[in-house]
């Protein structure tokens with residue numbers, strides 16, 4: 739099982755109906771059903787081929803009777819299935835936010851979300867804060883030499899304020915609880931921002947609007963400005 743999916747599996751409380759949105763290979767629901775960490779699983783993909791792949795893996799693993807495979811765009815059409823936990827992994831933060839926005843009317847308070855954005859986590863964090871989700875944990879996972887972010891959130895249904903740009907970009911957890919890979923995650927972000935700032939300077943473009951994010955990363959890393 740890939741480390742970033744194992745990180746979701748180990749955080750899932752026992753029992754409950756699990757939904758893997760954009761499952762593709764089906765590895766996560768397969769594992770959860772085999773380990774009896776999920777009672778049932780709803781397994782979706784927007785494309786027929788990846789969904790067929792998941793279906794095959796679940797059948798080969800002997801758990802097809804507890805899995806419902808659904809060809810669906812996001813979660814908007816998944817209401818009425820008693821879903822307790824959602825994983826939405828391996829997509830951009832923007833796509834994940836769009837899936838949550840379009841599925842908003844099917845959600846109910848207490849449902850838990852395990853979100854693994856590949857990019858645009860600022861957009862996702864902003865969506866979660868504004869649209870009634872409480873972020874409960876963020877962690878960084880390393881898989882095949884690459885770092886991945888996992889955001890765990892609970893839907894409360896109570897809308898909140900948009901985070902400031904620094905919080906949207908970096909979250910509120912990793913600076914306090916960096917875990918094994920948090921520091922490396924901030925270092926990669928810092929290097930990316932430094933490269934972008936240098937390119938902008940070389941091209942004679944306007945001031946870099948991410949300076950405050952870069953300054954905060956340096957503070958977290960305890961570096962001189």
Ligand SMILES: C[S@@+](CC[C@H](N)C(=O)[O-])C[C@H]1O[C@@H](n2cnc3c(N)ncnc32)[C@H](O)[C@@H]1O
Pocket residue numbers: 759760761762763782783784785788810811812813826827828829833837
């Ligand atoms: C990179 S794969 C990730 C697979 C798996 N979740 C993982 O993290 O290893 C992304 C999958 O999401 C599916 N996908 C993309 N947008 C989707 C959407 N709006 N609704 C459902 N599935 C979607 C794609 O077809 C693809 O199979």
